[in-house]
Amino acid sequence: MNETRLSTFQWTTLVTLRMLVGWHFLYEGVAKLLKGNWSAYGFLMESKWIFAEYFHALAGNATVLSVVNTMNIWGLILIGLGLIMGLFTRIAAGGGILLILLYYVCNPPFVGLFYSIPMEGHYLFVNKNLVELGALLVLIAIPSQQVAGLDRILYKLIKK
């Protein structure tokens, strides 16, 4: 970090990126929560690739499925809040990467796999999930939370 300094503009774009990803995570969680009866069932049952059996098993067991649903909803909400507020940002970004990886391997856009859940774009290997994952990697690599975010204050408090 020392040899290249980032300009205010560069920091601002990074912080903006973090807010955008955070907003998306947060609303994915909040929308599912408000829906009341949201379930990952359909998504898991669509699973195609080598882990399909494992995802189908998750969907097949009612108790496990309800745990999966709750963890997914609250995971999304906490990650979203963390990214927007810049609080425990690295943990939030890491968690986000983990979730996205799970979504990705559950229904990957590989050659020859077709899904009956309608998708709103065209993807081959790279889908929007993967792009978001890339964004989170950037956010882990460059600590924008030390410029704007609660972590900045936390960091000072600890270092005192």
Add this chain to the structure above:
Amino acid sequence: MNEEEKSKSPGRAIDRRDFLQGLAGVPVIGAFALAALKQESFRRASRARQAAATAGGEAPAELRIALLGVGAQGSVLLNSMLKIPGLRFQAVCDIWTEYNLKRAGNLLKKYGHEAALYHDYREMLDKEKGLDAVVIATPDFWHADHTIACLQAGLHVYCEKEMSNTLEGARRMVQAARESGKLLQIGHQRRSNPRYIFCRDTLLQELQLIGRPVTAFGQWNRSAAPDLGWPKKYEIPADQLRRYGYDSMAQFCNWRWYKKLGGGPIVDLGSHQIDIFSWFLGANPKSVQASGGTDYYDKSTHEWYDTVLATYEYETPAGLVRAHYKTQTTNGSLGYFEQFMGDQGTLVISESAGMGLVYREKANAPSWDEWVRKGYLTEPKLIEVKAESESDSLDVRETISPDEHRIALQFNDPYHKPHLENFFSAVRGKGKLNCPAEVGYESAVAVLKVNEAVEARKTLDFSPEEFKI
């Protein structure tokens, strides 16, 4: 500007700048909360509008239900109904008291329903007061008597298909429904299946996806199977069987194959799919020719035909459509489905396994991209026509293979649940029956004539009056 250094030098007191930048997320959260609340209240309002349009308001009072006939299909219906809220099972009637009746009673007990058990339907109707509706799943030749007695006792009736094994019985049922003013729904459950409704209303009618329909095809193939048996210790005494119209235990279990009791596979299986022909094509048939016979099984225990091929002509609003139906009970390959072909595309649908496919006829059809974008259909899967060998290169005149799309709409509930729900909603005064007596009757007219045509060995015409009652 050197943000990094400022923020990174530890040990400094938290200043105004730290504070402001530390809380940079707060306005974003504020904006988020505002937007999410707006969105949520919008969603609630539109849901409430929808609910008000389909429902009458307060929570439904419990309906009191009786079951009449709880064999194979009666159990399937019961299991679906146990998933529908607002039903109280008050009575069950079945003449196989030691077996099916007991089993149903025990299942209901497990779900907290204390139902009274009866072997005779007249006794049940006599003793049980305050029933709202009955669900009938007895063998076809009992449907008319059972349905009429229940309607006259003031109950709304859900009666399994085939409406009756005779047109005379079916006619009496329609009349009894009209006279009693009670509802009579016939169990052609595909009429309430959201996938079928989507195909008919949206794909065929609204989008005219297949263009001008020309032919239809339906089949139900079943593997060869031995006659149904029964546990010897639960045998029903002969005099009891005779009282209810059966000569033997074997006949009681395999009633479908006997001329006075059922209608054979064409009525048992074909009735579902021939009903789809009429429903999707928007017309009743004008003629039918058929070939069939008991070719495989023992004729003395299989009076009705184990194999039937029938061809109908339909005069539809769009023009003449020829529809072929096949059922055989010796080889189950390719199962069951219905198929409609027009000059712009083909629709293949089945109740089974969520199958729903459409093929675009590339030569004549407009682009379907918009329907894919709107989420009606999945992305097309290209079906390649491969040349067999180098020398065998593709002839330019060879038909181009069509794109295959799947119907995006999914339906994961038990098959019969929406049809039962439609019935109970109508009983509560919300909405209309999807298969009222008159529709069941039209379907019976179309189907029962196949057996006549097999016997007559010639084309039989329908007059439009035959479908009226």
